[in-house]
Amino acid sequence: MAEQDKQQIPELGTPEPGGSRTGRAVALARLLHHECSGLLQLYIEKETFLSDHTPDGRRIVSLSPDSEEPSTEEQVQMLHSALRQCLGLLHCVIQKEKEEWGELEDNYETMKKNVRLRLEHLLHSTKDLVETEGTTLEVTPDDQCNEETDGGGGGFKLKMWTYQVLLELVHWADHAAQTLHALHIEREGTEDI
Numbered sequence: 086m087a088e089q090d091k092q093q094i095p096e097l098g099t100p101e102p103g104g105s106r107t108g109r110a111v112a113l114a115r116l117l118h119h120e121c122s123g124l125l126q127l128y129i130e131k132e133t134f135l136s137d138h139t140p141d142g143r144r145i146v147s148l149s150p151d152s153e154e155p156s157t158e159e160q161v162q163m164l165h166s167a168l169r170q171c172l173g174l175l176h177c178v179i180q181k182e183k184e185e186w187g188e189l190e191d192n193y194e195t196m197k198k199n200v201r202l203r204l205e206h207l208l209h210s211t212k213d214l215v216e217t218e219g220t221t222l223e224v225t226p227d228d229q230c231n232e233e234t235d236g237g238g239g240g241f242k243l244k245m246w247t248y249q250v251l252l253e254l255v256h257w258a259d260h261a262a263q264t265l266h267a268l269h270i271e272r273e274g275t276e277d278i
Contacts, residue, residue, distance in 0.1 A: 118258035177230035
């Protein structure tokens, strides 16, 4: 791997130890957002035809709150559900791309694995923050990998669906950083992380 290529991939690390649990979760979500954005950029560079196509803007992952004004903790629980769905979609992308094109060794593949690990870590963090005796939060991917999720058959459809999944990851990672920051302010009484 060329030195220039190595510089484009941030090191897989974790947020600094110390600080509060909510502060570490916010830092992790921000790092995930940065890496999801980097993954999307690598994909766009790899699939240059995407500059001519714009997804329809609909969400693949959507949530409907139980109440009109969910508390911050309820918002984090809903976020956790969305992140599980995102992890399921990412697992599906990894599986479908491997079936279609085989195992590749490039920056995109490396970043995809990093994002998967980081997302799994964030799921554990959100679970630890808001799981109570009355609620149990799963950390396994909400995996529904079937023909309906990826538009079925064909390399072009798979590429467009993958693009939508990567956009979804960027959206929910950003949403995670904002929601967890609100929880941090509520619990710690400070914006400092």
